[in-house]
Amino acid sequence: MWRQPKAVWAVAFASVVAFMGIGLVDPILKPIADNLNASPSQVSLLFTSYMAVMGVAMLITGVVSSRIGPKRTLLLGLVVIIAGAGLAGMSETVMQIVGWRALWGLGNALFIATALATIVNSAKGSVAQAIILYEAALGLGIAVGPLVGGVLGSISWRGPFFGVSALMAFALVITAFLLPATPRAERATTLADPFRALRHRGLLGVSITALLYNFGFFTLLAFTPFPLDMSAHQIGLIFFGWGLALAFTSVVVAPRLQHRFGTVRTLVVNLLAMTATLAVMAVATESKPILATCVVVAGLFIGVNNTLITETVMKAAPVERGVASAAYSFLRFSGAAVAPWLAGLLGEQVSVHLPYWVGAGAVLAGAVVLFATRAHLSHIDDDLAIEDELDELTDEATAVTMGSES
Numbered sequence: 001m002w003r004q005p006k007a008v009w010a011v012a013f014a015s016v017v018a019f020m021g022i023g024l025v026d027p028i029l030k031p032i033a034d035n036l037n038a039s040p041s042q043v044s045l046l047f048t049s050y051m052a053v054m055g056v057a058m059l060i061t062g063v064v065s066s067r068i069g070p071k072r073t074l075l076l077g078l079v080v081i082i083a084g085a086g087l088a089g090m091s092e093t094v095m096q097i098v099g100w101r102a103l104w105g106l107g108n109a110l111f112i113a114t115a116l117a118t119i120v121n122s123a124k125g126s127v128a129q130a131i132i133l134y135e136a137a138l139g140l141g142i143a144v145g146p147l148v149g150g151v152l153g154s155i156s157w158r159g160p161f162f163g164v165s166a167l168m169a170f171a172l173v174i175t176a177f178l179l180p181a182t183p184r185a186e187r188a189t190t191l192a193d194p195f196r197a198l199r200h201r202g203l204l205g206v207s208i209t210a211l212l213y214n215f216g217f218f219t220l221l222a223f224t225p226f227p228l229d230m231s232a233h234q235i236g237l238i239f240f241g242w243g244l245a246l247a248f249t250s251v252v253v254a255p256r257l258q259h260r261f262g263t264v265r266t267l268v269v270n271l272l273a274m275t276a277t278l279a280v281m282a283v284a285t286e287s288k289p290i291l292a293t294c295v296v297v298a299g300l301f302i303g304v305n306n307t308l309i310t311e312t313v314m315k316a317a318p319v320e321r322g323v324a325s326a327a328y329s330f331l332r333f334s335g336a337a338v339a340p341w342l343a344g345l346l347g348e349q350v351s352v353h354l355p356y357w358v359g360a361g362a363v364l365a366g367a368v369v370l371f372a373t374r375a376h377l378s379h380i381d382d383d384l385a386i387e388d389e390l391d392e393l394t395d396e397a398t399a400v401t402m403g404s405e406s
Contacts, residue, residue: 004133008119010178012137014078014171015115017164018108019141021050021085022221023243024160025101026146027236028153029225035157038094040226041344045094047222048341049102055333057109062189062326065114071179073114078172080107082165089161113325118179120314131314135250135307143243150236157232189320194327200317203324205373210309210332212366213271215339216278219359220298222340227285227352228292238292245299246306253300254307262381264374267308271367274301275360282356315380335362 004012025032025046033043065073084104091097120130152159198204225235257266277298284290313328339362343355 004124007179008133010174011074011115011118012133014074014111014168014175015119015134015137016141016144017167017171018081018111018115019138020145020148020167021081021104021108021164023142023145023239024149024164026221026225026239027150027232028157028160029222030229030235031153031157031232032094032097036094039344039348040223041341041348042094044222044340044344045098046101046340047218048337049098050105050108050337051218051333051340052337053102053105054109054112055330055337057106058113058326058329058333059191059194061109061113062193062320062323063191064110065117066189069181070114070118071175071181073110074118074175074179075172077107077109077111077114078168078175080104080110082168082172083107085161085168086165089158089165109329113329116310116325131311132251132255132307135254135303135310136247138306139243139247139250139303143240143247146236146239146243148236150233150240153232153236189323193319193323194330197317197319197323197327198331200319200376201373202376203313203317203319203327205369205376206309206312206316207328207331209267209271209366209370209373210313210328211335212362212369213274213305213309213335214332215335216274216359216363216366217302218336218339219343219355219362220278220281220295223343223347223355224281224291224295226344226347228288230288238295241296242299245296246303249300249303250307251303254304257304258308258311258381263308263312264370264377264380267305267312268367268371270301270304270308271363271370274298274305275364275367277301278356278360278363282353282360285353285356312377312380316377 029040029043029046032038032046033040061073064076068076081104084100084102084107088097088100088104091100116131116134119134148163149160152163198207221239228235228238230238254266261269277294281291281294284294313324317324339359342358346354346358
């Protein structure tokens with residue numbers, strides 16, 4: 001799995017930096033609120049604008065990529081991220097940051113959806129192995145993001161924004177030189193294609209599950225820094241632990257659980273475990289040690305869910321991978337967009353416990369939806385068995401070739 005073309009590693013590195021943007025602002029939410037006299041619900045709009053634009057823009061990624069080619073789409077996304085992150089760091093008000101985060105979200109949409117399809121199409125080995133590689137980049141980026149945000153944020157809340165802009169400029173150069181020119185798709189996709197794809201009940205079910213699951217995920221991510229009430233560096237370290245847990249289970253644990261228990265069964269159990277974790281956070285919101293521990297523990301379940309849901313989406317319906325990714329991403333980022341704003345509002349005006357209860361309810365509903373649509377996803381594990389056999393044959397052939405060459 002790890003012997004891949006340079007182009008795959010170039011896109012994977014850029015993906016690490018792109019995913020850093022998700023957790024990078026987490027440690028600086030409270031410093032931004034304190035320095036710019038903003039409320040938690042106002043600051044949480046940094047997530048909402050980013051995710052909302054990303055979700056809607058996912059619908060056009062396939063249209064753009066099929067017309068100008070994956071490489072140009074990736075580079076365009078990187079340029080937009082560089083501009084959005086840099087301008088956010090130069091802002092003087094919360095609403096200015098919110099606006100530039102929206103631009104950042106547009107760039108991320110162009111990059112992330114295309115990156116997933118590029119890695120899956122270009123990587124050696126099965127779809128499952130390519131997705132694990134992609135999720136490894138996601139996990140590493142999410143893990144490093146809060147740490148970098150905490151370190152730079154302890155100097156200035158502007159630091160993380162400028163840091164991402166600089167890293168993305170580096171990723172832009174690497175991608176431009178290492179990724180070969182990619183041809184346009186044989187058939188140009190349309191805006192209607194992702195909605196047509198959702199007619200397949202398996203893809204619709206797993207996409208709705210992702211929407212509800214991401215509601216709980218981003219409630220935890222965006223709201224927890226406020227009841228923790230710690231320094232940017234401390235919060236960065238806590239979420240770094242969360243990211244490491246996520247990265248470990250997404251790459252190491254998820255495939256093993258999938259092979260032993262099956263995809264849908266593993267996902268349902270993990271969603272129930274995530275529900276229980278959010279419920280504990282709802283009960284013990286005033287306890288910082290419990291809250292911090294639950295954040296790290298949640299990373300274990302999120303890592304498994306991310307890998308298996310992404311793989312399921314790629315196989316759930318007989319449609320192009322880019323179209324499936326766009327449809328799924330549109331729905332899942334809708335949940336990610338609403339959750340931070342609603343959590344901040346409920347925490348301010350009703351109760352500090354309520355955001356976690358709402359998040360737990362959403363994730364539980366996701367488990368119910370997935371269980372209800374399991375009949376339309378039964379072929380996932382059959383495909384996995386076939387891919388495993390092909391991977392074994394490929395590995396044997398590679399070993400024989402290397403032996404004869406030596």
